[in-house]
Amino acid sequence: MTPTHYDLPFDHLDVFHNIKFSPPSLDDQKEEKDTIKAFPALKGKPSRFDTAIVVVSHEALSTGLAGTRVGCICCIFKLPTKIWDSEFHDHISAPCQWPKEPLAHIEWYSPLAGAADPNHMMYEVSKPHP
Numbered sequence: 001m002t003p004t005h006y007d008l009p010f011d012h013l014d015v016f017h018n019i020k021f022s023p024p025s026l027d028d029q030k031e032e033k034d035t036i037k038a039f040p041a042l043k044g045k046p047s048r049f050d051t052a053i054v055v056v057s058h059e060a061l062s063t064g065l066a067g068t069r070v071g072c073i074c075c076i077f078k079l080p081t082k083i084w085d086s087e088f089h090d091h092i093s094a095p096c097q098w099p100k101e102p103l104a105h106i107e108w109y110s111p112l113a114g115a116a117d118p119n120h121m122m123y124e125v126s127k128p129h130p
Contacts, residue, residue, distance in 0.1 A: 009083035016076040019102050038073045038104070049073055052106060070125050071106035078102050 017039035022031060041047040050073050059067030079098050082091040109125035116123050 009085070010080045011084075013077045013080065016078075016102060019076050036073060036076065036104075038076050052104070054106065065112055065123065069108055069111065070123075071108040072127070073104050074107050075105040076102050077105070 018035050018037040020033055020035045022033055036050050036052070037048045038050065039048055052071055052073050053065065053068050054071065055067060056069050057067040061067070078101075079094060081094050083094050084090075085092045107127070109127060112123045112125065
């Protein structure tokens with residue numbers, strides 16, 4: 001596959017090493033806070049990239065993994081609020097439909113296939129081959 005080149009109207013992104021969020025409350029009505037981490041190895045410290053289970057279809061239920069994909073959170077970022085307009089050679093406001101909240105770049109693991117292992121009830125996943 002040949003790489004595709006795109007000219008983006010910005011030259012940097014705000015990148016975060018972690019982000020805190022409040023997941024929906026379960027039946028216990030307790031407010032929960034969770035932190036997702038995605039940071040590279042720095043100053044001899046090991047890297048840390050959390051795993052995400054993402055709903056990808058209407059098959060997804062509140063329990064089980066049908067309708068989901070598993071992946072590694074490689075980067076957490078926000079799109080800029082100002083972009084470069086090459087026609088006017090000036091910065092303008094980003095399109096209003098761009099998300100304002102943080103986004104994540106996810107490297108997908110292999111799709112879940114078959115049934116969970118009967119010994120430990122876990123699925124086997126693997127990183128994609130380059």
